[in-house]
Amino acid sequence: MLNIRPLAATPEAALATALPNAPYLRRLSERTEARSFEAALADVTGLPADTPIEDAMRVLRKAKAAVHLSLAADDLSGQRDVMQVTAALTELATAAVQAALRVALGSRGLTDTGIFIFALGKMGAFELNYSSDIDIAAFYEADSFDGGDRTPGETAQRVMKDVVRLLDETTADGYVFRTDLRLRPDPSSTPLAVSTHMADLYYESVGQNWERMVWIKARAAAGDSAAAARFIQRMSHYVWRRNLDYWAIDDIQAIKRMINTKIGAKGLENPAPDIKLGPGGIREIEFFVQTQQLILGGRNPALRDNSTLGAMAALRDAGIVTGGTAEALSVAYKALRNVEHRIQMRHDEQTHTIPADAAEREGVAALCGYASLAEFDRDLLQTRQLVQEAYDGLFAHEGQQDDANDIGNLVFTGVDDDPETVRTLDGLGFTDPSRAIGTIRNWHRGNVPATRTVRGRELLTAILPRMLTAMGETGEPDEAFRWFSRFFSGLSSGVQTLSMLLAKPDLLDDLVATLALAPRLAEILSRRPDLLEALVSGDAPVPPRADAATNFDAALDDWRRYHREQSFLIGHRLLHGLINASDAAVHWSRLADETIRQMASAAEAETVRRYGEVPGTWGVFAMGKLGGSELTAGSDLDIIVIYDAPSLEAQSWFTRVTQRLITALTAPTAEGALYEVDMRLRPSGRGGPVAVSLSAFERYQNDEAWTWEHMALTRLRFVAGDAGLGASVLTVAKAAIAARAEKDSGQIAQDVSDMRMRLYKEKPGKGLWDLKTEQGGLIDIEFIVQEAMLLAGKPECIWPNVADALKGIPASTAEPDPDYGVLEEALTYLQALQQVQRLAIGSDMEADEIPDGLKDRLCRAVGAEDFASLEARLADLKAKVHEIAVRKLHLVATD
Structure with a gap:
């Protein structure tokens, strides 16, 4: 256990011995008139209210310097014990706050009626150290404080600004006390002085258990004592609760647990610890006392002592702490406070940390009366170990956490x-x-x-x-x-x-x-x-049921709520491995199909209401990834609208229903948006009508479509509308693709090769994690299968889904092709990674930017043991895919 020894028998000799190791005390001794504590304190208590602020600042600072020098001498010689020193420092602080308030009010010709200041924390408990800041909170009664020619609130703020300046501002004479008012109610949004009405409302509504701990040590320090007494009487009902519910007790214990009790040897054996906040430090003793006071003090007024040692004794007397534990912690508390004082004597810094530098630490040890640094380090460690062991034991009844x-x-x-x-x-x-x-x-x-x-x-x-x-x-x-x-x-x-x-x-x-x-x-x-509740319940969202009475806007909002919930659940299950990454595309695509059908129905109903009955049949067709049922999180929708009607005037109606469908799918409402929609794959692209007739579609595909358009057409899939029309459109599309093959003289292969080479140049890959456009990525695989389907020239050999095509193409030929097995494996791998990638980050991703948690999920998506093996496998598959693409698409080698 630490044993703090006097440096000499007399204050003068002790101070002289300390000066080589205490630069702050040395400076004070050189420029400060030596006076007794009582004499210096009298200068503060006797400061008249009409003293000019500048003069008052000089008096306060000179008195503080004299007090520090006098108390240090008494402390180092053992003339005052540590708690007597803290009490004397607090007397100075209390007198200084009283003087500052007196002068600040006097400069305005005001009295302290209705305004008062509470000392909190160590100041409230008479436990200040040499370099403590002082925690105070100022209040005023709006109906009794005289604000002069301003409102009470405005004047109270001005008064407290002067109080802070009188105490805190550094001048040629130094400062008195660093002044902290942040323990007032909600300091981020309240003025320096708070009305008692606002304070009452705050503590009744949002006051916290740790703030109750703050007010355990509260003490009226300055101003209107009667008003302060009224306020603290009301606060006592807030601080001291006779009955605490389970949650309040658990919260107090949770606060305790947040001060770690299992730092281990490294934390304790650090030779340069923070003796206040570190393991085995002062705060652990203070915190234990205060938590027990909060829990038990409502029923037992004897536990309400606002000092640490007084409360410890009360806990002992009540049988809550054993006599041995109380004595050991009390001795350790005083020893650690002594060391804290000697740290601060050196440089007047608000620090509680033992210096890491051995020479500096020797200075602290010398001020503690130790001739040997090793002996000081040993005793300090033993003291902190004792505190932490006792601290852990005091809460052992809480069980394992x-x-x-x-x-x-x-x-x-x-x-x-x-x-x-x-x-x-x-x-x-x-x-x-x-x-x-x-x-x-x-x-x-x-x-x-x-x-x-x-x-x-x-x-x-x-x-x-x-x-x-x-x-x-x-x-x-x-x-x-x-x-x-x-x-x-x-x-x-x-x-x-x-x-x-x-x-x-x-x-x-x-x-x-x-x-x-x-x-x-x-x-x-x-x-x-x-939506968290949906995860817990496991219940599938129920799709909304629109009827004739449901208006268009309501139908959009209802579906958006359902869609958001479904999207979240699909994404969540994918992220956490509850569905296979390779199956996620089916879930995303099914949701998109369902959405298109519902929004098409709502768009049709609204168009009928506004413009009359449907003048024919119509359908919505998917293309691109949606056509292949290969959507990922955040995919846009490639769709086209085709209608069949006998009247030429029908174009206007179907244009309107298509525009309304696009609105239904894309417009943000109060419930958000659904998808981005891309209709550029319709005949004539952006220049064509948004809805095209069946006859125009057939004519375009047979007479005008380019090779790339027929490549895209291989992914056409009926989604919503008239099923008979859907079948007709698919027949037309497949026939047009077959017809191109019949008259091909090598143009298809040349066009596909040219397009792939152009894409390499226009959209160069972005590295290994570019899973789509990079060499060996998904576009290479798509081009290979689309070229094969166009060249096959058979309607039955067209599959919108790439995985189906990779199985179907080799099965439809006489000669086996091992390349397709490689492509299947690569497709599954790339699509699984892309599903997780798009969900988590989007399309762009660099390996060194991927969080570890996401790396784990990517590995799980493809069954990789670790991320390094995943990247190696990915690079190998992309290289193989690109080699196959170069051969099958007759590509010129690229860098």
Whole structure:
């Protein structure tokens, strides 16, 4: 155990011995008149109210210097023990705050009626150290404080600005106390002085358990004592609850658990620890005392002592802590506070950290009375070990906690970033821990709907360790936190969702991974947090049923809600391996087909309502990836509309229904949008009508279509509308393709080769993870099968789906072709990777930018053991595909 020894028998001798190791005290001794503590304090307490502010600042600063020098001498010689020193420092602070308020009011000709200041934290408990800042909170009663020629609120702010200046501003004479008012209610949005009415509302509605801890130590320090007494009487009902529900107790214990109790040898054996915030430090003793006071003090007033050692004794007397533990922790507390004082005597810095440099540390050890640094280091370690062992034992009844709580400090209370929490988040991979800490601190203040209730805030505290751990495990914690913030801010009420996440830890892990790795899904969740319930229930969404009474806009909104839910569930199952990546295209395409049918029906009903009955038959046909049932997340829809009608005037009606269909599919409503639609594959492309007649379609395909258009036509598939017309259109398309083959004299092969070479130049590949346009990518495979189908010249040898074509083409020929087996394998591999890639990132992706969590999911999609083997296999397959493409498409070798 640490044994702090006097440096000499008299204050003068002790101070002289200390000066070589305490530059701050040396400077004070050179420029400060030596006076007793009592004499210096009298200068402060006797400062008249009409003293000019500049003069008052000089008096306060000179008195502070004299007090520091006098107390240091008494401290180092053992004339005052550590708690007497902290009490004396606090007396100075209290007198200084009183003087500052007195002068600030006096300069305006005002009295302190209705305005008062509370000391909080160490100042409230008479436990200040040499370089403490002082935590204060100022309040005014709007109906009794005289604001002079301004409102009470405006004057109160001006008065407190002067108070802060009198105490905090650094002049040639130094400063008095660093002054912190951030423990007032909601400091980010309230003025320096808060009305008592606003404070009452705040603490009744969104006050937190850690703020109750703050007010345990509260003490009226300056101003109107009667008004302060009224206020603290009201606050006592907030601080001391006779009955705590389960959630309040769990929240208090969760706050305790966030101060890590399992740092291990590395944390304890660090020779340069933070003796306040680090493991085995001062805060662990303070925190234990305060948590027990919060839980038990409502029923037992004897536990309400606002000092750490007084409360420890009360806990001992009540039988809550054994006498041995209370004594050991009390001795350790005083020893650590002594070391804290000697650290701060050296440079007057607000630090609690033992210097890492051995020579600097020897200076601290010497001020503690140690001749040997090794002996000091040993005793400090033993003291901290004792504290942590006792601290762990005091909460042993809580049982085993989730491993997520063992990651390090996670403290989001108070107003300053806890350095150990910064280190914890840094270790989890956060690039900006302070941003995350600040956001969580605001959540705890009730700044989002989910935490505006006490239980919502308590539930948030309970899930934070596992949530942040899960974010670290994704490899993209900043991204996960950013999306979780959007999701969390979108909750209208947090209790139900947070309770669900607390009860189902796997769901929390699932949510965090989804938010981090799939921004597309994160966007959906941020708009519809209730979709989490769909994951838990496992119930499939029920498609809306439109009828004649459903108007067009309502039908669009109803379907968009259903579509968003289905899209989320498909994407979620794909991301988490609940459906095979190779099967995902079927799910996406089926949803698109269903959407087109529903929107076509709604468009038709609206067009009939506006322009009369349908003048014929019509159908919607898929092309491209939709035609091949190969959609990925976020795919647009390649469609064409074909109609058959006897009247030439029908063109106008079908143009209108097509435009309405496009609107139904693409227009953003209050419920979002569905798809991007591309109709450029219709006859004559952008220059042609949006709806084409069957006769015009047949004529164009037989007389005008280019080779590339017939390549695209191999993917034509009927989706919605009149089934008879659908069959007719497919017959026309296949016949046109066959007819081209019959009259081909080598032009098809030449055109396909030219097109592929042009694409290489116009859309060069972007590297290994360009799965589509790069050499050996999906376009190579598509060109190979489309050329083969065009050259076959048989209607029965046309398959819209590439995988079906790869099976069907070799089966329709007499000679076996081993190339198609390679292409099948490559297609399955590329499409599986593309499904996960498009869901998570989009089309562009670089290997060094892929989060570890996403790498795992890519590996799972193709059954790879690790990412390195995945990339090796991908490169090998793309090389083989490109070699086959060069041979079959007669390509010129490319670099």
